[in-house]
Amino acid sequence: MIQVTLPDGSKRDYEDGASALDVAESISKSLAKKALAARVNGELRDLTRELPAEAAVEIVTAKDADGLELIRHDAAHVLAQAVQELFPGTQVTIGPVIDDGFYYDFAREEPFSTEDFEAIEKKMAEIVDADYPILREVWEKDDAIETFKSIGEDYKAQIIDDIIPPGEAITVYRQGNWYDLCRGPHLPSTGKLPKAFKLMKLAGAYWRGDHRNEMLQRMYGTAWRNEQELKAYLTQIEEAEKRDHRKLATQLDLFHLDGEAAAGSVFWHPKGYQVWLQIEAYIRRRLGAEGYNEIKTPQLMDSAQWEKSGHWGKFRENMFIVPDFIPDGEGEVKIPSDSRLMAIKPMNCPAHVEVFKSGQKSYRDLPLRLAEFGCCHRNEPHGALHGIMRVRQFTQDDAHIFCREDQIISETERFCALLQSVYDDFGFEKVDVKLSTRPDMRAGSDAVWDRAEHDLEEAIKATGLPYEIMPGEGAFYGPKLEFQLTDAIGRVWQCGTLQLDFVLPERLGADYIDESGDKVRPVMLHRAILGSMERFIGILIEEFAGAFPLWLAPVQVVVATITSEADAYAKEAAEALRAAGLRVETDLRNEKINYKVREHSVQKVPIIAVVGAREADERKLALRRFGSKAQEIVTLEEAVSGLAAEALAPDLKRAVG
């Protein structure tokens, strides 16, 4: 006898050998039909598995999050079966569920093409129509390895060999005459898989994520409960693609990239750079208010300096090296073999330590906060470059805080509070915080690491932000906090960071004089709020879909005339607005107002000030705001004072009150 407890708390008895499907059937026919799997005593299981003597049973349907995951998992299996039937000789490897879908990695000599997708999707639909029961089997480990090897599935055999402890059994799921190693659970039959899946893209992926291994072919797919959901998802992707910062940059004339002229470096156009300048000015004010001192340090430093800092050994392959010699004015460039080498800075920290070291520092100087909008170059692999999110030349809103060990917590808390306030000002609500702890290869004693990790964690707790610990992901010199933002397509980017460093002050010999006159090593906090200006602006563009808030918009107001009779007044109004600090353009072209409104709306200008004969007569402006059709008729004076106040950066607005 099996006693089953249902989610509503009611209890029912079933005969021995009963399954969750029997339970579902006893409740209702329709539930049995909808059932995909069951949660038995908290564990997700196949519907048809025998229940234990006492079982809390919850029937999982497509409505549950678990159900959707099962659908995606099964879609991956059906994909694998379809591919193996269509392309004999293809080996299967792994096929996990991911956000919004699944992928499957295949090993095959010939490359797949997206043109194969249609045939594969058709075959998948056939497998669904065939409604093969999905059967769970338990095999001995060694038998499984033998069997998979015998059918040429070397990867599968290797997976079993590596991840299953000796002597332990494995489970295999069979659908039709196809079977695969899998932990399960699965849907009861392939017919339960909704035909709401689609293959999305094809990509290479290293076996086990290691670049030294062979490359497999990965097929990404998406799968949903029904066609409406699939359609909604596809529409959502299309919408997200419209926010792509690279597309918007062209449309709004913000910047351009030229992979042949300067791979990974940005050509900022006037409008894009205006956004940059506003952000830079804002950060400069915020840092100033927090007691930072801004500095500027060399772009090129001698290799000896980088050797001392440790970058030459640890980071050289990401650095641009420049021989220090005077080339001939004509003919081929011949670099003398004995010429000294310089390196373009990939980071600002060594130079900041040099500034700290110049002159003698006292404990009274600490914490010393040195800030720089430091332009760094990193020799990134070409395949890593991505718009302005991942570039080879970028400017960090960098600073290094030199302090005593007992000041770490308060400095970290101050930084986290500042960062949070800045992100609020930019309107970011979703920030992922990661705390990366000690890696295997590290400098410094465990006691120091204990303290450093503890201090960082205390500080991040104080902010109240949720965070996740990334074990072993810290830098070799110390643990770090990473603040991540997500772009329109869902890709996650590290922006802000705070890194504790006990090593660099040591390597470069930085010290200060303490109360008792002794030389003491300071601790260094590497920190950036935005991370890189380029990346942050890229994310901002996507966040706002190109429609910047007034304080950041490159052009804040366009004064557009209806008739040339209003030209003189339009110019006067624009001048008055400019005098109040606003960024204003006039549009006096001989065009209809519809045309002008459309053009500046497409350009996402926050405010169009329309001026016709009437406005010119009455010395008024007809304001139209981006995203609205409403007209707001105000006097020129009202517009000047109102818009000037409205256009203030958030920190200045707070200062005004």
Place this chain on the structure above:
RNA sequence: GCCGGCUUAGCUCAGCUGGUAGAGCACCUGAUUUGUAAUCAGGGGGUCGGGGGUUCGAGUCCCUCAGCCGGCACCA
């Protein structure tokens, strides 16, 4: 760096199985003086990413290099 795809006018894109380049917008000129998302007419503009090859003939086929896109690896 690795795998796959792509690269045609300033932008977005068309160009079937090889027959010798096209549209819309933008730009320039003219007309139109316009009331809140595209006024009309005319005009100029392309070594079809670079190089090599196959062919009587290549934007179309092949090779190669570069760049871009999507992943993977990398991101101190």
